[in-house]
Amino acid sequence: MACIAIVGVGAIGGALAGLLETAGRHELTLCTRRPIEALTVHTPQGVVQVKAQNVTDPTAAPAVDWVIVATKTYDSEGAAKWFPALCANGARVAVVQNGVEHRERFAPWVRSDRLLPVVIDCPTERRPDGTVMVRGDTLMKVEDNQLGQEFTRLFAASPAKILLVDDFTSAAWWKLCINSVGALCAITLQPDRVLWGEAMTCIAMEMVAECVRVARAEGAQLDDTMPDQVMALCRAHPADSVNSLLADRLAGRPMETDARNGAIVRKGETHGIPTPMNRMAVALLQAMENSAL
Numbered sequence: 001m002a003c004i005a006i007v008g009v010g011a012i013g014g015a016l017a018g019l020l021e022t023a024g025r026h027e028l029t030l031c032t033r034r035p036i037e038a039l040t041v042h043t044p045q046g047v048v049q050v051k052a053q054n055v056t057d058p059t060a061a062p063a064v065d066w067v068i069v070a071t072k073t074y075d076s077e078g079a080a081k082w083f084p085a086l087c088a089n090g091a092r093v094a095v096v097q098n099g100v101e102h103r104e105r106f107a108p109w110v111r112s113d114r115l116l117p118v119v120i121d122c123p124t125e126r127r128p129d130g131t132v133m134v135r136g137d138t139l140m141k142v143e144d145n146q147l148g149q150e151f152t153r154l155f156a157a158s159p160a161k162i163l164l165v166d167d168f169t170s171a172a173w174w175k176l177c178i179n180s181v182g183a184l185c186a187i188t189l190q191p192d193r194v195l196w197g198e199a200m201t202c203i204a205m206e207m208v209a210e211c212v213r214v215a216r217a218e219g220a221q222l223d224d225t226m227p228d229q230v231m232a233l234c235r236a237h238p239a240d241s242v243n244s245l246l247a248d249r250l251a252g253r254p255m256e257t258d259a260r261n262g263a264i265v266r267k268g269e270t271h272g273i274p275t276p277m278n279r280m281a282v283a284l285l286q287a288m289e290n291s292a293l
């Protein structure tokens, strides 16, 4: 049994709460900005009612064993306000967010040896009525170390699959390669089918190729077939698939542009690797976001 707090109970936080409820044994605390009456999670295995205490005041949160952060990347500073109380007894912090900068993002608040970066695949959305809809299997990748092994044990007896990987850097950049092309959907306000045309495929493949060059400079092992692999994955999605950048833009919410394509540009700069396609995507999305304010 572990005391586990989830900070950010949206789509992913809700899905993880459902999995931990299914795993049983744990004492769950849901840390939210607004009170939640109940949390219902619809999963491929059935409906889960999460039994947890809900806290909305970061200073009134209990000390726990594990904190799972599942806010959007741009809400990390707000998420960190929960740490003084939740981590009073030295809790470990799992950061379940997209991108490749989990450690850098939380370095001001969490000691590196207490932080576990997590890459997640879990097609999930939070519905307007507050329920969470998980549409497929949950796969997480974590470093194969003591923290990663402890985190994996939290989900034992749940349907989640967790891979302990020797090379987390490659796993995170692999996911970023896939996510990089989502910017084109957000720019054009069109679902995945927009990537299937020849001209857009060329641009998307060059965005991935830039990401691969930067990833390799960061130590990731990604081969030259990545652009083809990413496009094959895109074509395997239903034509009307909406990625999270597009969903956020359509809903008028902030986008995780900086943690995705922005990270490719920033890391590229540190290695002297040009990333013109990703740079343009960032500039366009930021201009669109600002014009919507």
Ligand SMILES: NC(=O)c1ccc[n+]([C@@H]2O[C@H](COP(=O)([O-])OP(=O)(O)OC[C@H]3O[C@@H](n4cnc5c(N)ncnc54)[C@H](OP(=O)(O)O)[C@@H]3O)[C@@H](O)[C@H]2O)c1
Pocket (backbone or CB within 6 Å): 007, 008, 009, 010, 011, 012, 013, 031, 032, 033, 034, 070, 071, 072, 073, 075, 077, 078, 079, 096, 097, 098, 120, 121, 122, 123, 124, 125, 126, 244, 256
């Ligand atoms: N959704 C997916 O299918 C999916 C798949 C893979 C990876 N991811 C990644 O997972 C991460 C989370 O995404 P998501 O889709 O779950 O986002 P989301 O549905 O927007 O949920 C984020 C939640 O964080 C809450 N939050 C923000 N600041 C907070 C604070 N200071 N204290 C407490 N709660 C706070 C938000 O609260 P409010 O309700 O008050 O706004 C919201 O409920 C992102 O990095 C995303 O890229 C998502």
